[in-house]
Amino acid sequence: MELTVSKDILAGALRNALNVVGKSSTLPILNNVLLEAKDNKLVVVGTDLDITVRTEVPVTLKEEGTITLLAKKFGQIINSLPDGEVTLKTDDKQQATISCKKSFFRLVGMDSAEFPRESAIENGFSFSLPPHEFRKILAKVSYAVCPDVTRRALNGVLLSLRGGKLTAAATDGRRLALMEKQLAEGTPGEGDVILPPKAVAEAEKLCALGADKPAPTKQQQAQQVEEPIQVTLSDRRAAFKLGGTLLTTKLVDGNYPNYRQVIPTAFASSVIIPREDFSAVLNRVAMVVTENSATVRINLENAKMTVSALSSEIGEASEPMEVSYEGKPLQIAFNPEFLSEPIKQLECDQLVLNVNDEFSPLSLTGDDGFLYIIMPMRV
Amino acid sequence: MRTILHLDMDAFFAAVEVLDRPELRGRPLIVGAAPDQRGVVATCSYEARRFGIHSAMPSRTAFKLCPQAVFVAPRHDRYAEISRQVMILLETFSPEIEPVSIDEAFLDITGGLHRWPDARTLAIELKQRIRTGTGLTASVGIAPNKFLAKLASDLEKPDGLTMTPFDPDGIAAFLLPLPVERLWGVGKVTAATLHDAGLTVVGDIQARNMVELERLLGPALAAHVHALAHGRDERPVNATPAPEKSISGETTFDTDCADPLRIRQVLLETAEEVARRLRATGRLAGTVHIKVRFGDFTTLTRQAPLTPPTAADAALIHATLDLLTRQHITRPLRLVGMGVSGLRNPGDAAPPLPPSQPLLFPELAPPPPANSANAATPETPRLDQAVDQLRARYGTAILRRGQWKKPDAK
Numbered sequence: 163m164e165l166t167v168s169k170d171i172l173a174g175a176l177r178n179a180l181n182v183v184g185k186s187s188t189l190p191i192l193n194n195v196l197l198e199a200k201d202n203k204l205v206v207v208g209t210d211l212d213i214t215v216r217t218e219v220p221v222t223l224k225e226e227g228t229i230t231l232l233a234k235k236f237g238q239i240i241n242s243l244p245d246g247e248v249t250l251k252t253d254d255k256q257q258a259t260i261s262c263k264k265s266f267f268r269l270v271g272m273d274s275a276e277f278p279r280e281s282a283i284e285n286g287f288s289f290s291l292p293p294h295e296f297r298k299i300l301a302k303v304s305y306a307v308c309p310d311v312t313r314r315a316l317n318g319v320l321l322s323l324r325g326g327k328l329t330a331a332a333t334d335g336r337r338l339a340l341m342e343k344q345l346a347e348g349t350p351g352e353g354d355v356i357l358p359p360k361a362v363a364e365a366e367k368l369c370a371l372g373a374d375k376p377a378p379t380k381q382q383q384a385q386q387v388e389e390p391i392q393v394t395l396s397d398r399r400a401a402f403k404l405g406g407t408l409l410t411t412k413l414v415d416g417n418y419p420n421y422r423q424v425i426p427t428a429f430a431s432s433v434i435i436p437r438e439d440f441s442a443v444l445n446r447v448a449m450v451v452t453e454n455s456a457t458v459r460i461n462l463e464n465a466k467m468t469v470s471a472l473s474s475e476i477g478e479a480s481e482p483m484e485v486s487y488e489g490k491p492l493q494i495a496f497n498p499e500f501l502s503e504p505i506k507q508l509e510c511d512q513l514v515l516n517v518n519d520e521f522s523p524l525s526l527t528g529d530d531g532f533l534y535i536i537m538p539m540r541v
Numbered sequence: 542m543r544t545i546l547h548l549d550m551d552a553f554f555a556a557v558e559v560l561d562r563p564e565l566r567g568r569p570l571i572v573g574a575a576p577d578q579r580g581v582v583a584t585c586s587y588e589a590r591r592f593g594i595h596s597a598m599p600s601r602t603a604f605k606l607c608p609q610a611v612f613v614a615p616r617h618d619r620y621a622e623i624s625r626q627v628m629i630l631l632e633t634f635s636p637e638i639e640p641v642s643i644d645e646a647f648l649d650i651t652g653g654l655h656r657w658p659d660a661r662t663l664a665i666e667l668k669q670r671i672r673t674g675t676g677l678t679a680s681v682g683i684a685p686n687k688f689l690a691k692l693a694s695d696l697e698k699p700d701g702l703t704m705t706p707f708d709p710d711g712i713a714a715f716l717l718p719l720p721v722e723r724l725w726g727v728g729k730v731t732a733a734t735l736h737d738a739g740l741t742v743v744g745d746i747q748a749r750n751m752v753e754l755e756r757l758l759g760p761a762l763a764a765h766v767h768a769l770a771h772g773r774d775e776r777p778v779n780a781t782p783a784p785e786k787s788i789s790g791e792t793t794f795d796t797d798c799a800d801p802l803r804i805r806q807v808l809l810e811t812a813e814e815v816a817r818r819l820r821a822t823g824r825l826a827g828t829v830h831i832k833v834r835f836g837d838f839t840t841l842t843r844q845a846p847l848t849p850p851t852a853a854d855a856a857l858i859h860a861t862l863d864l865l866t867r868q869h870i871t872r873p874l875r876l877v878g879m880g881v882s883g884l885r886n887p888g889d890a891a892p893p894l895p896p897s898q899p900l901l902f903p904e905l906a907p908p909p910p911a912n913s914a915n916a917a918t919p920e921t922p923r924l925d926q927a928v929d930q931l932r933a934r935y936g937t938a939i940l941r942r943g944q945w946k947k948p949d950a951k
Contacts, residue, residue, distance in 0.1 A: 535901060
């Protein structure tokens with residue numbers, strides 16, 4: 163292999179791969195990235211066997227070839243190089259030389275034949291949508307995933323496609339976050355997949371890459387449509403393709419709980435709350451809670467809401483807010499994180515909190531397509 | 542003037558062994574480590590004491606002094622059972638009982654004395670009831686205070702009954718010939734100081750004034766020794782010891798144990814024993830803990846709340862084994878134990894529960910305890926009670942619980 167490539171482009175491709183490559187995998191080849199040069203392109207692949215990230219970048223190719231190199235070290239070296247063209251060469255002894263301006267490195271590699279390859283996804287169906295939208299869909303639900311890996315299906319984000327509508331759901335059994343999005347007309351396919359949390363985090367990063375670029379001017383926005391992310395779902399795997407990068411992941415096995423049944427059909431009253439104010443008040447008041455008393459109380463009475471918290475170890479805090487509320491006086495207790503996490507991810511100005519009583523599930527809405535169901539705490 | 546009775550069971554461990562194995566009667570009997578093992582004599586029969594054997598002597602030495610002696614290993618469960626029987630008998634003579642150890646107790650009999658012709662008659666009856674109730678003999682001392690009563694019970698062992706004088710002159714005369722070492726709190730160091738000053742018997746101390754004693758012993762110890770030498774001791778019989786804050790038991794393996802089934806079995810038996818002691822207090826436990834110590838002495842303790850508080854075998858065993866299972870122990874253990882704390886009376890209001898987060902999906906509750914069939918039912922208090930009674934009467938080994946649950950079983 164012999165090629166030249168811009169340092170920035172190579173560094174970007176390596177960053178994608180390094181997100182998933184282990185640092186001390188028991189299988190040494192998994193600590194490496196695979197480099198394949200062909201057709202004026204360099205493909206950089208990193209995998210942990212569950213998730214694989216594959217990025218194609220344009221290069222000036224003199225000779226085709228493949229090699230694997232220790233991912234972390236190779237990444238550090240490329241990042242440390244001065245800006246400019248990097249020349250990468252390999253020999254038949256599985257060694258690579260890197261030169262950039264006056265710098266020269268020789269790295270010991272491993273045979274690329276040992277690197278685990280993935281087959282293409284079969285029998286899947288695909289849809290696409292703007293990456294910033296897909297990222298928000300994931301971000302507005304993924305915090306609600308159950309962190310306990312032994313809970314199988316709950317330890318993942320459900321992506322469900324029905325009649326052209328995409329639903330993302332996450333729950334830890336105590337609260338449920340949902341996002342629904344009508345896809346472009348004629349989107350085929352029906353099915354459910356459960357994405358592991360790490361794959362969701364990588365997909366969010368992948369979508370965010372576009373955001374790193376300088377903001378397009380209004381004129382540009384009008385002229386050129388944002389390149390969509392293509393999502394492909396199958397029984398065994400899911401794939402996300404954006405630009406030259408392809409992220410594939412295994413799925414979480416198991417049946418996702420029937421989350422529709424926990425959504426209350428009716429509410430006695432609703433409160434309209436300014437989102438940013440509420441977020442700030444919650445964060446302030448929650449400063450006095452401890453792990454043993456992780457509870458904030460919300461007192462509702464005519465047009466007024468008081469957020470308060472109390473812990474024997476630290477002390478107490480309270481703060482009133484003006485809200486629109488006309489129901490009967492009510493005091494409801496919450497785990498403060500269960501409220502602040504969704505509120506942080508939303509974008510609307512006004513939240514709507516729908517309540518029945520202090521024991522029954524509440525809903526929180528605001529952004530289009532967003533629904534959050536939360537169980538109050540028992541105090 | 543109080544009347545205090547001190548009861549001391551005669552060669553208690555050895556006497557219990559003879560009781561259970563009458564063929565040992567009359568033979569020199571040593572309860573403690575075997576003669577070929579490192580370890581000491583816990584108790585020995587009076588026959589063995591004639592050979593110069595005494596408690597805390599290495600078993601090897603005892604064997605050299607008396608090769609024909611019978612050595613038996615201590616059975617503490619059995620001694621504790623008999624001890625409980627004795628303490629229950631004592632309660633019929635006075636509610637003011639202070640158990641000092643497994644075979645020793647003080648009774649303040651001042652209050653109930655009017656029902657008896659005199660204290661001696663009471664003591665004779667008490668000794669008789671112990672003999673018929675348990676088959677064992679005890680030595681009794683009666684005196685106006687604890688110090689003198691304990692001194693008295695020791696004077697005519699075994700099967701003794703000694704009453705000290707109750708008037709100050711008589712008490713002084715009673716104490717006068719005793720060696721200074723007999724005074725409570727006078728150990729080797731203090732005794733040597735007294736001997737060096739020419740004080741060898743209690744009478745020598747009685748003859749000195751406080752100033753001289755203070756010069757020898759310092760003010761605090763001098764006051765103490767002076768009071769005892771004149772037979773003065775105001776310590777009350779502490780009938781209601783501070784309630785126990787926790788109850789626990791532990792077992793050290795002979796060799797470090799890596800067998801999960803054996804570890805569980807030992808822990809199960811410990812939990813049964815702790816549960817039995819807990820029920821004997823009439824209280825419920827709010828917390829259970831386990832303790833494991835590895836071969837390198839690193840020690841791990843883990844605890845879990847018991848909701849609702851319980852004293853039931855089934856609930857305690859389940860909670861204990863559950864804690865063990867969650868540790869995923871693979872290294873060999875030197876010691877394993879468990880205990881309960883957060884003890885409260887059944888009527889007491891439970892401490893307020895911390896706020897809890899109910900589930901949105903009731904069916905997504907974490908898996909319930911695997912053996913909910915073993916959870917308490919209305920029948921379990923009666924079952925536990927029946928087991929306690931059987932074991933109190935026939936010994937712990939009369940009933941054995943089947944294997945609770947294999948580690949992998951779900």
